[in-house]
Amino acid sequence: MEDEDCPDLIPIDSGGAGGAQAGASARIPVTIITGYLGAGKTTLLNYILTEQHSKRIAVILNEFGEGSALEKSLAISQGGELYEEWLELRNGCLCCSVKDNGVKAIENLMQKRGKFDYILLETTGLADPGAVASMFWVDSELGSDIYLDGIVSVVDAKYGLQHLTEEKPEGLINEASRQVALADLIIINKTDLVSGEELNKIRTSVRSINGFVKIIETQRSRVDLSNVLDLHAFDSLSGVSLQKRLQHVRTTHAHLDKGIITVTFEVLGNIIEESLNLFIQNLLWEKNVKDKTGCTMDVIRLKGLVSIQGKSHQVIVQGVHELYDLEETSVSWKEDEKRTNRLVLIGRNLDKEILKEVFIATVTGKQGNS
Numbered sequence: 001m002e003d004e005d006c007p008d009l010i011p012i013d014s015g016g017a018g019g020a021q022a023g024a025s026a027r028i029p030v031t032i033i034t035g036y037l038g039a040g041k042t043t044l045l046n047y048i049l050t051e052q053h054s055k056r057i058a059v060i061l062n063e064f065g066e067g068s069a070l071e072k073s074l075a076i077s078q079g080g081e082l083y084e085e086w087l088e089l090r091n092g093c094l095c096c097s098v099k100d101n102g103v104k105a106i107e108n109l110m111q112k113r114g115k116f117d118y119i120l121l122e123t124t125g126l127a128d129p130g131a132v133a134s135m136f137w138v139d140s141e142l143g144s145d146i147y148l149d150g151i152v153s154v155v156d157a158k159y160g161l162q163h164l165t166e167e168k169p170e171g172l173i174n175e176a177s178r179q180v181a182l183a184d185l186i187i188i189n190k191t192d193l194v195s196g197e198e199l200n201k202i203r204t205s206v207r208s209i210n211g212f213v214k215i216i217e218t219q220r221s222r223v224d225l226s227n228v229l230d231l232h233a234f235d236s237l238s239g240v241s242l243q244k245r246l247q248h249v250r251t252t253h254a255h256l257d258k259g260i261i262t263v264t265f266e267v268l269g270n271i272i273e274e275s276l277n278l279f280i281q282n283l284l285w286e287k288n289v290k291d292k293t294g295c296t297m298d299v300i301r302l303k304g305l306v307s308i309q310g311k312s313h314q315v316i317v318q319g320v321h322e323l324y325d326l327e328e329t330s331v332s333w334k335e336d337e338k339r340t341n342r343l344v345l346i347g348r349n350l351d352k353e354i355l356k357e358v359f360i361a362t363v364t365g366k367q368g369n370s
């Protein structure tokens with residue numbers, strides 16, 4: 001694709017929404033909106049932009065489909081010049097329609113900092129949101145300007161089950177399952193098109209894949225914005241709430257063929273940081289942790305709170321595909337509190353007992369190499 005810059009922004013007469021001061025130094029949150037073709041992503045963005053909120057949101061449509069309301073309104077206001085064009089919308093929001101390179105668009109957008117305080121990025125329906133999310137982690141220059149706030153996945157209530165069960169050649173994971181596995185929030189949309197029974201089915205299937213995620217059901221993607229924005233799903237600010245949420249996660253059972261499931265386990269005590277790294281790297285990089293039948297465990301998403309020897313605060317573990325990091329939270333272990341390590345893994349061929357054994361063996365060094 002051509003290496004074109006976004007044209008300059010249309011100047012915004014500040015509509016009172018807080019501030020220039022927010023622009024200069026604060027890092028800007030990015031929420032990734034993903035979901036299968038036609039699930040309702042653009043409808044969600046459109047809804048967010050037109051709802052009352054105090055934020056100035058920059059929206060990046062990493063795709064240009066036909067027919068959605070937002071896209072139509074852009075077409076009208078811009079007379080057909082749509083690609084990589086920043087537009088001013090209501091509420092002082094900005095919108096950019098790009099093809100393929102959302103990160104490039106964000107880089108361009110960052111040159112206009114101070115004019116917005118939130119970024120929403122819509123991925124294409126067939127995208128792997130993990131790949132998009134990874135870019136924010138790997139690109140440290142980008143990482144100093146923005147942070148990944150959360151991954152929101154829209155699921156079609158009517159066709160979602162079909163998307164999730166679709167077989168891929170050679171046992172590849174289908175995009176729809178991956179989008180559910182990676183999400184911090186799932187919006188099951190188009191509930192008007194299904195019966196209560198069908199809705200139960202899709203909800204159960206989503207839950208069987210991702211035992212951690214919050215699920216909301218909507219029509220026309222109408223959702224309370226506080227459920228979507230400022231999730232802090234990836235940073236240490238989520239420490240306290242993460243602790244509560246992790247405690248309620250339960251290991252799920254494969255519901256769909258070759259299903260992705262969620263596994264969670266808890267191990268008491270302090271662990272050494274290097275051995276935790278070893279455990280995670282064996283799992284994510286070496287891929288030498290196997291299930292009973294000898295299949296490689298394939299972890300898509302990893303979350304946890306651990307107790308590292310010598311650290312007074314809880315440490316959060318975050319992983320997306322091969323990338324992971326550890327970050328100390330602001331939550332300290334209390335004196336009378338049992339130090340524990342709780343991990344949640346979402347992926348394929350996961351076996352809870354084996355994972356727990358390998359974890360214990362690795363972090364306590366009780367059995368040699370795993």
Ligand SMILES: Nc1nc2c(ncn2[C@@H]2O[C@H](COP(=O)(O)OP(=O)(O)OP(=O)(O)O)[C@@H](O)[C@H]2O)c(=O)[nH]1
Binds near residue numbers: 036065191
């Ligand atoms: N019946 C019904 N239709 C909906 C609902 N939400 C969205 N739609 C329609 O579904 C179609 C697809 O919605 P979009 O928001 O464009 O979906 P998308 O995920 O952005 O689609 P792509 O960008 O093409 O992947 C549009 O015609 C919407 O009007 C809903 O809750 N119920």
Ligand SMILES: [Zn+2]
Binds near residue numbers: 041042043063065
């Ligand atoms: Zn769309």
